[in-house]
Amino acid sequence: MKIDTRFGKYGGMFVPETLMPALEELERAYVKLKDDKGFKKELHGLLENYAGRPTPLYFAGNLSCKYGCRIYLKREDLVHTGAHKINNTLGQGLLAKYMGKTRLIAETGAGQHGVATAAVGALLGIRTYIFMGTLDIERQKLNVFRMKLCGAEVVPVASGAGTLKDAVNEALRDWIANVRDTYYVLGSVVGPHPYPMIVRDFQRVIGEETKKQIMDVEGRLPDAIVACVGGGSNSIGMFFKFLSDDVKLYGVEAAGLGMDTNKHGASLCRGEPGILHGSLSYILQDKDGQINEAYSISAGLDYPGVGPEHSALKDAGRVEYVGITDKEALSAFKELSLLEGIIPALESAHAVAYALKVAKKMKKEDIIIVNLSGRGDKDMEHVMRVMK
Amino acid sequence: MNVFGKRKIFVPFVVVGDPDYDTSKKIIMKMIDEGADMLELGFAFSDPVADGPTIQLADKRALDNDACVDSSFRMIQEIRKYSRIPISLLIYSNLVHRRGIDNFYADAHNAGVDYVLVADVPIEEAGPFLDAARNHGVDTVFIISQTTTYERISLILKNVSGYIYLVSILGVTGARKGVSHDTLDLVRKVTEKTDVPVLVGFGVSEPAHAQKIVTAGADGVIVGSAIVRIIEKNLDDKKKIVDEIGKFVREMKEAVKRATQKY
Numbered sequence: 001m002k003i004d005t006r007f008g009k010y011g012g013m014f015v016p017e018t019l020m021p022a023l024e025e026l027e028r029a030y031v032k033l034k035d036d037k038g039f040k041k042e043l044h045g046l047l048e049n050y051a052g053r054p055t056p057l058y059f060a061g062n063l064s065c066k067y068g069c070r071i072y073l074k075r076e077d078l079v080h081t082g083a084h085k086i087n088n089t090l091g092q093g094l095l096a097k098y099m100g101k102t103r104l105i106a107e108t109g110a111g112q113h114g115v116a117t118a119a120v121g122a123l124l125g126i127r128t129y130i131f132m133g134t135l136d137i138e139r140q141k142l143n144v145f146r147m148k149l150c151g152a153e154v155v156p157v158a159s160g161a162g163t164l165k166d167a168v169n170e171a172l173r174d175w176i177a178n179v180r181d182t183y184y185v186l187g188s189v190v191g192p193h194p195y196p197m198i199v200r201d202f203q204r205v206i207g208e209e210t211k212k213q214i215m216d217v218e219g220r221l222p223d224a225i226v227a228c229v230g231g232g233s234n235s236i237g238m239f240f241k242f243l244s245d246d247v248k249l250y251g252v253e254a255a256g257l258g259m260d261t262n263k264h265g266a267s268l269c270r271g272e273p274g275i276l277h278g279s280l281s282y283i284l285q286d287k288d289g290q291i292n293e294a295y296s297i298s299a300g301l302d303y304p305g306v307g308p309e310h311s312a313l314k315d316a317g318r319v320e321y322v323g324i325t326d327k328e329a330l331s332a333f334k335e336l337s338l339l340e341g342i343i344p345a346l347e348s349a350h351a352v353a354y355a356l357k358v359a360k361k362m363k364k365e366d367i368i369i370v371n372l373s374g375r376g377d378k379d380m381e382h383v384m385r386v387m388k
Numbered sequence: 389m390n391v392f393g394k395r396k397i398f399v400p401f402v403v404v405g406d407p408d409y410d411t412s413k414k415i416i417m418k419m420i421d422e423g424a425d426m427l428e429l430g431f432a433f434s435d436p437v438a439d440g441p442t443i444q445l446a447d448k449r450a451l452d453n454d455a456c457v458d459s460s461f462r463m464i465q466e467i468r469k470y471s472r473i474p475i476s477l478l479i480y481s482n483l484v485h486r487r488g489i490d491n492f493y494a495d496a497h498n499a500g501v502d503y504v505l506v507a508d509v510p511i512e513e514a515g516p517f518l519d520a521a522r523n524h525g526v527d528t529v530f531i532i533s534q535t536t537t538y539e540r541i542s543l544i545l546k547n548v549s550g551y552i553y554l555v556s557i558l559g560v561t562g563a564r565k566g567v568s569h570d571t572l573d574l575v576r577k578v579t580e581k582t583d584v585p586v587l588v589g590f591g592v593s594e595p596a597h598a599q600k601i602v603t604a605g606a607d608g609v610i611v612g613s614a615i616v617r618i619i620e621k622n623l624d625d626k627k628k629i630v631d632e633i634g635k636f637v638r639e640m641k642e643a644v645k646r647a648t649q650k651y
Binding site: 001005012013014015016017018019020021022159160165169172173176177178179180273274275276277278280283285287288289290291 | 433434435436437438439440441444451456457480481482483484485486487507508509510512513530531532533534535536537540544555558559560
């Protein structure tokens with residue numbers, strides 16, 4: 001490998017030998033293309049005209065008024081397909097195209113990454129297969145239909161609990177068997193090197209835009225930034241540009257039914273270092289090292305691992321990782337809808353909930369930015385059931 | 389212990405504790421009785437990404453019946469009382485990491501393990517695993533597959549101390565219908581380059597496959613899914629599981645022996 005595969009002690013490439021040459025090939029292609037003028041121009045064009053970037057940084061006046069500080073929302077919910085996932089799938093889809101791969105595979109939990117990959121597959125004319133747990137297929141019917149409309153084949157995964165972790169396992173197995181012609185579009189900053197780096201680089205645009213926008217309107221950096229963390233792609237995308245600034249960064253994990261229950265997805269807050277899906281990072285595991293099932297009301301946060309760069313940021317103390325329960329997330333979900341007319345994804349509602357907690361302790365002129373990573377349309381059925 | 393030499397060997401694989409501790413022990417004893425030259429034993433893991441559906445279900449059955457790393461080591465200690473047969477472990481990295489890499493190899497050595505293959509540790513990540521193996525006198529095993537480049541093959545051969553596990557197909561574990569020319573070419577390519585023993589696994593399920601592979605120059609074959617499938621098919625009849633596996637091991641061993649004589 002040409003590039004350091006670790007973030008501090010985390011990361012690495014813990015994969016079966018069959019995949020190693022593919023990861024080497026991917027790193028080579030990425031190093032060559034990331035500074036390639038043609039590639040950059042094509043990606044920039046798609047981000048602007050296909051996905052709708054830059055996304056607004058919206059001053060949430062009503063929230064600010066009620067909670068007593070200046071609250072901004074980075075509107076990733078307004079990007080094409082409804083979540084930040086498209087930033088990454090456009091980047092990786094183009095990589096696949098430039099590498100001459102003829103088949104895309106991806107895993108999905110909530111279905112947002114699946115939809116974003118299916119859209120890019122359609123756009124670029126590459127056959128696309130989405131691996132999705134059977135439980136998630138049941139929970140996220142609308143997104144399954146969206147993927148199919150875009151021509152992707154949705155492959156049900158019945159092993160394990162039938163959720164995101166199992167979908168990743170199956171996507172890796174497919175990749176092992178079809179590694180020569182297949183590109184694996186990983187949906188978060190997890191997995192073996194070089195994925196955590198590549199996905200972060202394609203999501204960095206969130207924080208880069210945000211920094212410019214806040215400087216334009218406020219003339220200064222924010223005091224705090226809040227983003228939710230499942231695998232951790234929207235949060236690292238938001239945080240990266242601010243890492244060396246004097247800005248408090250909060251990563252919000254799913255506390256599910258409570259941090260002290262065994263029903264949560266808080267890998268950083270409650271996990272320990274271990275190896276899952278190709279990298280060393282904080283994971284939820286038992287005393288033997290068997291992987292525990294994660295839980296959250298939001299299908300995008302119930303993953304028992306997290307990106308290795310987050311693990312390094314936790315140990316370094318640069319980002320504070322916290323938890324928000326299902327109940328708190330749901331109440332923020334309603335609050336944002338009522339006060340601003342913006343219905344967030346349940347994942348993003350976790351970030352909103354924590355931001356409102358932080359806001360109460362801040363001064364009137366303090367600035368908080370919340371990364372609103374996705375919109376709530378996909379969660380309507382689920383929330384209707386829960387709110388009954 | 390050197391099991392390799394001029395003769396070709398047959399290595400059956402099962403997951404320790406599949407379908408339950410006692411039956412698993414009987415299966416392993418039976419495989420020894422019927423002439424297995426070495427055992428490859430898997431430690432059950434919740435997320436076995438290199439394995440197809442057959443072995444995934446075996447892992448799940450074992451875990452559902454309380455298999456854990458301690459009980460798996462205990463099984464090996466019990467086998468050791470019965471036989472000096474070489475034992476090779478197949479395991480996923482998190483189980484090793486969680487126990488502490490050095491502790492794991494110490495425990496493996498004390499239980500009587502001869503070889504360890506960590507399925508998701510490529511040579512780049514192998515440093516601490518190689519050190520621990522050396523410290524505790526356990527031999528290492530690495531995979532070479534159809535995608536492994538010449539540079540990687542050399543690097544792997546430089547570091548391996550036990551044998552090469554040559555993955556015969558592009559894909560995860562599971563029984564396949566035939567043996568491809570690519571597989572046989574890879575066997576020739578690797579055996580020409582090295583004196584390190586080469587065992588071929590993944591997709592080997594019939595005596596005819598085994599014969600072709602050892603005739604091409606491999607030192608032996610590892611058969612897993614075909615054996616585990618016998619367990620899966622006869623879950624309501626434990627005695628039949630043991631008998632059928634015994635019969636299968638005998639046939640495979642015969643095939644390998646015949647190929648040795650021809651060779």
